[in-house]
Amino acid sequence: MNKFSYNKPKLDIPKTSLQKIFDFLTIIIFLAGMIYIISVWDQLPDQVPAHYNAAGEVDRWGSKWELVLLPAIAVLMAIFLTFLEKHPEWHNYMNLNESNIEFQYRNSMIFLNVIKNQCVLLFVFLSFNISQVALGKAESLGILFLPIFLVIMFGTMAFFIIRSIKQK
Structure with missing residues (x-):
């Protein structure tokens, strides 16, 4: 094994315009979603959907305060992934x-x-969906939610892994 594989250099690679636009749009959508949740908070019943099964149906109800966990987790995850995004020298690579x-x-x-x-x-x-179900405006996530989510996530991973492998 060569020294290069253990001692990856730190390069100054700025974010692309597309990354900046995606970050900006996500922040705007996140803030709009939080404003919506705040605006309907008093209308929400004490019990809201807390978990869905694979078919997208509610299989556990919980306190509406559990709804606060989702944006909190999203923010913490975004901070952590943004930090990792800035340190590509820490990532694992094939054919580097x-x-x-x-x-x-x-x-x-x-x-x-x-x-x-x-x-x-x-x-x-x-x-948003949890609030819609709790307010009686929706019944579930829907049966297509899980397959669509999985295709998007695994499709994204496959795209970038294949792209990486092709660049020898």
Whole structure:
């Protein structure tokens, strides 16, 4: 094993315009979602959906205060993933060498950016759906939620992994 694989250099790679736009839009949607939750808080019953099964049906009800956990988790996860996004030298790579290091770092940074924003948007969607079910405006997440979510998440991972492997 060569020294390069253990001693990955730190490169100054700025965020792309697309990453900045995705971050900005996600923040706006997150804030709009939180404003919505705050605006309907007094209308929410004491018990709201707290868990869904694989078919998207509510299988546990809990205190409406549990709804506060979703945005809190989203914020903590976004902070952590943003921190990791800024340190691509800490990430694991296949086929990393001097000729592709900048591409691999950028690919990894964009991957984390996309996953981070998808997760935050997921938590906003779940918060909104929970409030809609609790208010009687919806019945469930729907049977298509889980397959669509899995295709998006695993599709994103596959895209960036394949992109990384192709860049030898």
